[in-house]
Amino acid sequence: MTGSLHATRAHTDWRDRAACVGEDPELFFPLSDSAAFAGEESPARALCRRCPVVIACRDWAIDHGEDHGIWGATTAAQRRAIRRAVRETSPPTA
Template sequence: MRRASKGVFARAGRPAESAKRSPEVPMNSFPSLNWREAAACRSEDPELFFPIGEDGPSRRQIEQARAVCRSCPVMRACGTWAVRHGERHGVWGAMTAGERRGLRPSRP
């Protein structure tokens, strides 16, 4: 049974709305965090984006989440936000937490 809350933002306690599909939109087109309003995952079960791991059986779940991300008009904005903010869990912008860690600048 699916929950009433949707998408990665709902898992983080944010409201859900229906997804609006449009071509990729750059992050600076959205003041603050408004890019989330166009997120494709708002119509998905948030658990899809939070696999228990990144290997083994979790791989299939990750690929399902990535498929949603690849159809998302704000994939780039989402991934950039997750990297910049050090989001430690879940699939954001079609990237796993491990993939995002590899993109973060190393500290001196």
């Protein structure tokens, strides 16, 4: 994903092994919404499922509140649901 992940984010090791390097950023961040973009069979999510760093990518996007695009084979709605579930199941602090 030249020009998106690597060019605009701080360097981290897992990005060096990303399967999306060189792919069209619009696969992961389309200019318009469509069911094909977020569906299980979308090209972006298919590529993510073959990516060696899919877990690190997904966890980074969840931890950093990424609310757009496909990261780690997840949609923004899925990441929001994961964050909500973690909040609801985490023990209260102090």
